[in-house]
Amino acid sequence: MSEWHLHADAKFTVGQRSEAGVKPENEDAIGIRIPEGPLLSNKGAVAIIADGVSAAEAGKEASETCVRNFLYDYYSTPETWGVKKSTTKVLTALNRWLYGQGRHFIDAGKGYVSTLSCIIFKSQTATIFHVGDSRIYRLRGNEFEQLTRDHTTYISDNQSYLARAMGLDVNLDVDCRVLDVEAGDLFLLSTDGIHDFVKSKDLRAVMEAAQAHQSKDPEHNSLEDYCQQLIEFALENNSNDNLSCQLVRVDALPQQDVNDVTQKLTELPFPPYLEEGMILDGYRIEKELHASNRSQLYRVIDTETDKVLTMKTPSVNYEDDPAYIERFVMESWIGSRIQNPHVVKVVESTRRKSCLYYLTEYVEGITLERWINEHPKPHIEEVLYIFEQVIKGVRAFHRRETLHQDLKPGNIMLDRNGEAKIIDFGSCHAKGIAEITSPIEQDGILGTAGYSSPETVLEFKSSIRSEVFSLGVILYEMLSGTEPYNGKLNHCRTKQSYSKLRYTPTYELNPLVPFWIDGAIQKAMSLDPMDRHQDVSELLYEVQHPNPNYKKQNKAALIEKNPVVFWQVLSLVLFIAFCVALYF
Template sequence: MSRSSSIDGEQHSFPFATEVQLCLSAGQFSDKGAKAENEDAIGIRVPSGHLLTSKGAVSAISDGVSLAEKGAAASAISVSNFLADYYSTPDLWSVKKASSKVLTALNRWLYGLGQDYRDARRGYVCTFSALVFKSCHLHMLHIGDSRIYRYREGELQRLSCDHISLVGNGNKYLARALGLDLNIDVDYQSIALAVNDIYLLMTDGVHDVLCDIDIKSKIEARLTNGKIAFNDNDCEEVSQQLVESAINSGSMDNVSCQCISVNALPEQTLDDLHRSFTQLPFPPPLSAGMRLDGYTVLKILHQSQRSQVYLVKDVQGQLACMKTPSLNYQDDPAYIERFLLESWVGERINSAQVITIKDKARPKSALYYLTEYIEGITLQRWIQLHPKPDIQVVLGILNQIEAGLRAFHRKETLHQDLKPENILIDNNGQVKIIDFGACYIKGIAEISTSLERDSILGTADYSAPEVLLRYKASYQVDLYSLAVIAFEMLTNELPFKAKQADCLLDKDFKRLRYIPSYSLNPLIPIWMDSALQKSLKFDPKDRHNDTSEWLYEMNTPVREWHKPVGEQSLLEKHPLAFWQILSGLLLAIIMLLVVFSE
């Protein structure tokens, strides 16, 4: 897959590759038209791998100002240097920050070069427009009178504003451009991308002679026979057709056009979510009968200092759970990041055993998110109703919980607050893991930030010691919590006589003594208890490698199994000594009977 790029009059060919999740098609065309020299510059750069994710794909177009003697050089410098310098900025910078830094430096460079001319307008001056396609958002940068259009669902919309001033006799001149002044004011806009969007960038030599109907007709002429997306050839041919149509319509300027089609989008990133929601207000406390974005509140399901959960109904009568942030934290950026993280985690996890996020693409007027509504009970209530459960039923529930945990772990995410209250069982026996408020995501944790991130610990009775002691966490933390739940389901009691919650230091945890589950419930096989005991070790290295290994041991009977040495009887540990002692006792009893009989 390739495309051509006209920069400074030279033709270049290079691959247009994107990561698997993001799929774009692109094409561009430039011609000097009626002029002796082409002062336009166009270029597209798409990196591979990490850069595509962290920086995105960029298209840029520039038009050298006709009155400027060095307009052609200015446009070539602006496009080539922006495409190079933008990708040299730190990965952690936002698109807006990175692009503004680069454009400010470019403008000062061009302005400095133009100081050799008495009138700065006759030096290095050009228009500049660029699009940055990053994840699920488009970032638009614009100064001058080139234009940016978007074609979406049959409608053509101009996204940019011409920076021109009109003078007598209909004449116009650029009010804003690169190199025109020491300081610049670049229009910036971030908008959400949609699959099948088509974006056009063109210089005034094209849009001054073609109306919107002409531009739209060229796009729709290729969207025939049920076709809904452009490929590279379509994009390049549309660009060329628009340029040639402008020339045939009497354009007296250079003519350049770029066309980019969005064919597929990656899953939403936390950065996308943060950008979409950080400007939204916190909703007020809601009560039954109140409405928000078409949802009617039926009742309050849960409320705490940190959040509220409501049962709501949409206009079609579908039920859902709405979680809203607490007004106590509306000025706390770390809390807001954590709240956004919850819905983002839920959208990434795809499992029948994990609650489903319901409002992925619906516009909102306030900060909240929706999940499916489950009719059933919590596992906590189930344990209360089944003090002596069937072991096979318990294993069936544990199998489902473990399947949900594996879905988290496949996304390098730890739940970290697995407990009976955060597990629902519907009326058909289907298990759903809920509440992502304490999740740890490796990729997010590795990103440095000025925020002091909101660190939420799990519930002490169910959390692994390393979580409570704030040590490095691994998949074993969720395994530990699952084992605590399994112990409680089988015995109706917490392990270690519920003393774990009182532990504050390493030594406190090391003093805990494991009580065998079969001593509390004689129906529990010894081999199953061995799996429980191993998964509840203080040191994560002494536990199973993962939840699936633990589950296999819990479900697999062992024909020959011995109790731990400390729990074996004298007969099991020293059978010869046992029989010697027993024989001695019997002999003594016989002798006593003989003596008393005489």
């Protein structure tokens, strides 16, 4: 599948220098990585600087480890992860390794401690991660700003110590800041051997000179010369530390004209009308499985391997709709990165494509929607067995920072062995991809209204708690055979319409449902997202483990809802007990 539309047009000019200065050894470390192609778009460009703490004795090893490992590990994280999640995971692992190494050498007084400041440019934003007293500055036009704050504690005017650093404590507290970026922005990263000995006005003057020089002569990279100038400036002011700095200028940001995007997206034409027996790129059309105004699904046979597959093709209704085409192209890309036995597997074509489509494994079975219709009063154990598999599939999406956004019985298949598989990636939202600026306006509500949370319908906002809501609706249907709120979710479009909804407990529709399972469902389907479970694992735990609080709440609700029936039943029980007492 072509991934051209993920490519970035970001361009940078960079320069960096690092010297030991008056010290016998250089314990600073610096690094810049600007990848090419999809990696630049998915992960961005990185500049990182680290200053090993001399008092820790293993400062050099610590700073080099921070820079080297970060530049490798960050680009090894899943493409669907956002910048913050990817960086947090990497920094946490790095910090624990450094801390562990430091404890290993504690008897020798040796520790692995370093400052770290890095900036990640992705799309039209820059994300800063910072711990310690190295710094990041920005010059934008006439505005000069220090973007980080030093994590130092002063004992006296002449004595201070680092309050936060990599490897200093098992728990890492990192500053994170997200900034908008403009073409022409110039960033400076430096260690204290420079900025402690060069006044802010002088730092600014050098950056302004570098900016002016670069603007006049863009073909010649002079930024390294200005880095050297900063080092010499600090040495003249009696710097007694290692000296390192980096200059990064943003020359261009990714921005495509919608006409250009449309042209590239439509390089592959829509497939022709497909009929049984036709062969497309070596795949024989066996049967149309499903057709809607948005897409078609076919059962196909690979003529080379005889393997049965499913082919999804776009609808010709959207042949001139760039937003639809982009989303269709993205479906298989997102799906191919979700590897889980309870998520349908995207199959990469072994042959060059002549038109727009993608392939998945073929699941022989029925949809959960059909299963619900065929099992109006199912066994609770069977329902929970299927539901657990669905949860596992959803968790696979969430671990990739991806929301499915259209969880419903029709998008869940049950194979011949009763194993559940989530299908259809058409509404997925991957955070790592969403961070990339798109010139194409996307649809509002992509999921199905009857399974979408109020915040999704009203505010076009989705989260893990929104997925919890959808799963609550699905479990409600599986246990009761009917839609919650008498199917009125399909018609809710205002806050007022949602406020009129009245929840009917599942145990009133299916007496076999325990109070505590219904309590968990009711919590999952709360109209306020903050009242729901925090994640899908919490929901699964509550439907598998009795929560006595739900039972008490439901008893109280029964008294309040049907007081006459409650007192009639209670009177009957007391009368029977009285008769038994008289008899004996």
